[in-house]
Amino acid sequence: MSFAFRQRRKSSERRVDSLPVSLPLATQTRLGAGQTKMARNTFLSWSTTADANTDVGGVNIGEGCPPSNMNNSDRTIMAILRRDVDGKVVYAVKSGGYTALATDNNAVHRYTATATVTLTAAATLGADWHYTVIADGGDVTINPNGAETIDGAATLLVPSGYSAFIVCNGSAFFSDKVVSLLATKADTTAIGSFIDGLLLSNNSGSPNTQVDFAAGSVRSGSSFVSNPSSITKRINGTWAVGTANGGLDAGSVAANATYFAYALRKDSDLSFDVVLSTAATIGGVTTTLLTGYTIVKCIGVVLTDGSSNIRSFVMYPHDFYQWVTPIREATNVAISTTSALLAITVPNGAKAEAKIRLMFSSSATTNSALVHDPAKGVLVAGGNDSGGNVGTMQVASGFAVGGGDVWTNTSKQVRYVAGAGGSIWVWNDGFYFPCGRIA
Numbered sequence: 001m002s003f004a005f006r007q008r009r010k011s012s013e014r015r016v017d018s019l020p021v022s023l024p025l026a027t028q029t030r031l032g033a034g035q036t037k038m039a040r041n042t043f044l045s046w047s048t049t050a051d052a053n054t055d056v057g058g059v060n061i062g063e064g065c066p067p068s069n070m071n072n073s074d075r076t077i078m079a080i081l082r083r084d085v086d087g088k089v090v091y092a093v094k095s096g097g098y099t100a101l102a103t104d105n106n107a108v109h110r111y112t113a114t115a116t117v118t119l120t121a122a123a124t125l126g127a128d129w130h131y132t133v134i135a136d137g138g139d140v141t142i143n144p145n146g147a148e149t150i151d152g153a154a155t156l157l158v159p160s161g162y163s164a165f166i167v168c169n170g171s172a173f174f175s176d177k178v179v180s181l182l183a184t185k186a187d188t189t190a191i192g193s194f195i196d197g198l199l200l201s202n203n204s205g206s207p208n209t210q211v212d213f214a215a216g217s218v219r220s221g222s223s224f225v226s227n228p229s230s231i232t233k234r235i236n237g238t239w240a241v242g243t244a245n246g247g248l249d250a251g252s253v254a255a256n257a258t259y260f261a262y263a264l265r266k267d268s269d270l271s272f273d274v275v276l277s278t279a280a281t282i283g284g285v286t287t288t289l290l291t292g293y294t295i296v297k298c299i300g301v302v303l304t305d306g307s308s309n310i311r312s313f314v315m316y317p318h319d320f321y322q323w324v325t326p327i328r329e330a331t332n333v334a335i336s337t338t339s340a341l342l343a344i345t346v347p348n349g350a351k352a353e354a355k356i357r358l359m360f361s362s363s364a365t366t367n368s369a370l371v372h373d374p375a376k377g378v379l380v381a382g383g384n385d386s387g388g389n390v391g392t393m394q395v396a397s398g399f400a401v402g403g404g405d406v407w408t409n410t411s412k413q414v415r416y417v418a419g420a421g422g423s424i425w426v427w428n429d430g431f432y433f434p435c436g437r438i439a
Contacts, residue, residue: 041080056080105129114138119166119173121145127170134163139269142166144173151175159269161228193220193297195437198227199315200261200300208309209236211247211261211302213274218263220297225265227272235259235302235310239275239289241266247276250286254278255308258348263296276302280349280410301347301433311345313430319437322430326357330426335360335369339378339417342371346412346431353432354414357403358390362422368392368400369418371426373407382419390424405432 040046041057054062057076059069090107098109099118102125109117109132117133117140119125133140135158142156142164150156150166150173158164158179165176197216203209210232217226236253237246248259260280264273273293277285282295301321303311312324329344346352360369368391370381379386390402406414408431416424 100125100131102126102129104131106131108132108134110134110136111140112137114140114160116141116143119144119148119150119168122148122168122171122173125168125170127168129168131166132163133158133166135160139271142173142175148172151177157269159271193436194218195297195299195435198263198299198437199317200302200313201315202310202312203232206234207312209253210234210244211276211310213261213299218297218299223265223294223296225263225270225272225296227263231272231274233261233274233276235276235304236308241273247274249275249277249279249289253304253308255304255306257304257308259302259304260298260347260350261300261302263299264290264293265296267292267294274299278349280347298435300435301350303345303347317437318432319435320430320432322355323428327428328425329356329428330424332423332425334421335416335418335424336421337380337418339415341374341413342416342426343412344408344414344426344428346408346428347433348412349410350433351407351410352412353405353407355403355405355429355431356414357427357429358401359425360390360393360400360402360418360422361397361424362391362393362418362420363396364420364422365394365396366392367418367420367422369416369422369424371404371406371414371416371424374409374413374415375407376415379415379417380419381417385419388419391419393422 040053040055047053054060056073057080059073059076061069061073090104092107092109094109094111094115095113097116097118099120101120111133115138119142122145133142138160140158142150142158144150144154148171156164156175162179164179167174195216195218197214198218199214199216201212201214203212212230212232213227214230215227217224231243233247234245235247238248238250240246257278259276259278262275262277262282262285264275265271266273275285275290275295279285282298285295287295300315305311314322314324316322327345330342333342344354344356346354356371358369358371368381368383368388370379370386370388372379372386381388383392388402389404391400393400408414418424
């Protein structure tokens with residue numbers, strides 16, 4: 001064998017030496033007198049051990065093979081590579097619309113903003129052309145050429161946070177259907193209702209007018225929507241899609257008002273948003289601005305003060321809201337054996353459980369006061385009746401302190417009564433408004 005030929009063979013062995021390891025196919029080829037070995041008919045059957053590669057697709061390249069076999073093996077290698085090995089993955093970032101070309105075969109493009117990907121004609125791209133879209137900053141619309149379709153439809157929308165693998169058969173396009181499968185599974189397997197996360201808070205930059213909603217998910221029956229990152233809605237503007245935009249379903253912000261927050265799901269791409277309404281039920285929400293959206297579930301509430309600013313609060317898991325500054329609801333208010341109603345700062349239009357603290361004073365010793373849920377009717381305070389949650393007085397005109405958790409009626413009211421005349425002070429530390437959070 002000539003030196004040039006040996007050099008060529010050794011060079012070929014060194015190149016093959018870097019290829020992936022796989023077991024050879026269970027076919028055989030004749031190498032010489034009395035010698036047979038499994039033919040290496042595919043790229044993945046080639047060995048990373050150079051000396052183990054004694055044939056290429058049945059073409060003998062072992063020691064002592066005819067020189068002409070090297071030309072044949074080179075051509076066989078080219079054919080096998082073309083058949084078995086995909087082109088290298090090309091990754092690129094796109095910030096706007098783009099036309100996918102034949103040269104984008106096996107490309108992975110990450111879109112960082114809302115965009116439309118226009119596909120070149122399927123016949124031009126050819127069968128087996130494939131392409132991956134990652135929507136990472138906005139929804140991406142896949143738009144085939146002319147009347148061509150993708151998954152049988154005119155377009156495919158890839159929501160932000162999702163990806164799609166697209167393949168061409170030469171006349172149409174198909175996706176891996178991950179987006180549609182996830183949406184279908186979320187709805188068809190839904191049981192009951194819950195909220196996971198989505199805690200509310202005053203926005204740090206504009207706490208008086210904006211409320212933040214943390215990441216999380218919510219389900220009500222067959223409706224499910226997920227929020228991958230926090231969003232902000234303004235209470236001083238009517239609803240518009242997206243973070244930092246207006247949140248009200250109608251009208252303008254009012255003083256001393258209650259705004260219920262409802263999770264929205266966009267019908268076309270299943271994305272998350274929030275609308276704020278004074279309506280305590282989904283049926284009462286004004287939907288004029290919400291075309292194309294489904295109201296999934298109430299996920300929280302915010303209250304405004306006398307200046308129409310959002311009251312400062314801290315929300316804890318399991319739907320508890322704590323006022324940053326306790327609200328004094330009553331100061332030296334007369335209390336007697338006649339039961340009366342007291343309105344406090346909790347959501348209007350729905351029942352809530354207020355966390356209150358009390359101070360009581362009376363000239364009548366052994367006197368106590370009772371603050372309770374109006375749903376219990378008219379109760380009588382005192383040890384021989386319904387008891388009390390503040391008192392009893394031990395010294396005439398002295399003071400006693402107490403407190404507890406008391407449910408309100410839908411008009412924000414609690415009832416208060418005493419065993420004898422006196423005065424009462426009431427502080428409100430916060431409230432529990434049940435929406436269905438599990439964490």
